[in-house]
Amino acid sequence: MQRQGLRTWLFLAPAGAWFLCMLVLPLIVVFVFAFGERGAAGGYVPAFTFENFANLGARWTAFQNTMVLAPVGTLACLLIAYPLAYFLALRASSRWRTLLLILVIVPFWTSILIRSYAWIYLLGGQGIPSLLNALGLGNPRLINTPFAVLIGIVYGYLPLMVFPIYVALERLDKRLLEASSDLGSPPWRSFLQVTLPLSMPGVATGCMLVFILLMGEFLIPAMLGGGKVFFIGNALVDLFLQSRNWPFGAAVAVALVVVMLVTVAAYLRFTRRWAGGRDDVSLM
């Protein structure tokens, strides 16, 4: 028994040390730095001040953009993903279902950089706008607008929304739908009173995942927003890599993590209200 315990410890040690050195300690450092002062040449001078947090307003636009486009993007993903998840779970033939599901998940695991780049290509001057122009529909400016960022968001995060909703719908007891229709409910009523409420845990999981990842987004606004649509992530890159104001950047990062924790807490409260709120999501 003694040997068994020793082996367990030896097996856990490398991963444990890695998590400690690369996750726990760096996050503590960010937290400590957020209360520090900026050195003359950038970097960090130890101090204990709340000034960085009081200054968060200086980056208000970034917070504002994020807090508008992240919920709007989450909602857009939800509206597009739900019918697809419904189709996959309840309408698609079982022969094709696995393949169709894999086709949804695969883009999520490929480079978001290249996928956003594809939209620069499509929305840029020689892409869709020139196509519309040739059709006589005017020559709208698409790239470097909030709309372009929204398209990039939906494109990037749709798979993450489809999957949990699919899982919830797939687990749904089909006999409930039969019962509902046998008792004379029209299909739309069965949907509103049976399918939709029972799929809510999946909807909540999908929304939380997409919302959390969106708040930390940097690439999509940087590539499709052209510096005009500025997220918290873009502010962080600027503060750490350009203006090298580490303590202020750390404070922005702490604020971001706090908003995320609040979201997760709200999600946990929300899902606990549903019976059997356990909802394991795996993306493979």
Add this chain to the structure above:
Amino acid sequence: MRIYALAVYLFLYIPIGVIALFSFNAGRHAAQFQGFSVQWYGKALTNPFVVDALQTSLTVALSSAVLATLFGTMAAMALQSVKGRLRLAFDALIYIAVMVPGIVIGIATLIAMVTLFDWLNPILAAVWPLAEGAPQLSLGYGSLIAAHGLFAMALVIIIVRARMAGMDRSLIEASADLGATPWGTFRQVTLPQIFPGILAGFLLAFTFSFDDFIIAFFVAGSQTTLPVYVFSSIRRGVTPEINAIGTMVLAVSLLMLITAQAILQRGRRAG
């Protein structure tokens, strides 16, 4: 309903398809296809910056995936017999590693490592026996592998554990009852059953590291990974060469993913 699904699939795949198509464009023009050619692939693969970045990306992805798979599998196995607080702490760490956005991981690693190096480098220089040539610690391969390894390890632990949950425990007990050593049981009973999970975890870890931009952007130091190179060239404009690089990157991830998926599906059927 079907038409709707088809439209969503088109939305997901047309942009990728357009990139792939135009990577074979003979001309420079972004909107007109002027004949088939592989010249941009040739250009990309002879560009020393691209080759260098590709080498860095492959080294980092391979090292972090190997380390993450080894240590992650070990941890997943050990966690089976761990209960109580230690178990809770590990579970929490795994989920934090997966949920904290890459940008925060990148920033945290950057400032923690730079601070540590600023503090260690003078000490190293002082204790170095020779007058010159004391090693200077800086961001680069080490920080890239360490930061990518974190997420990759969490990923491997989650996948291998899911695989273990579906495993037949009675076989392990039977093997022990029949007098096999723990190592023998591991090699002949446990390993064959969890191997699909380990392999799939490795492939996903590799894909994650190979595709990651945001963490590398912060911790790459003087190194350049392929995504970091692509990002900085996109800022200078859209070129067919980037289409060719992008298509190759997508092809590598697709290959890895399809293999991982096939292994997991087959494992599921066999198990």
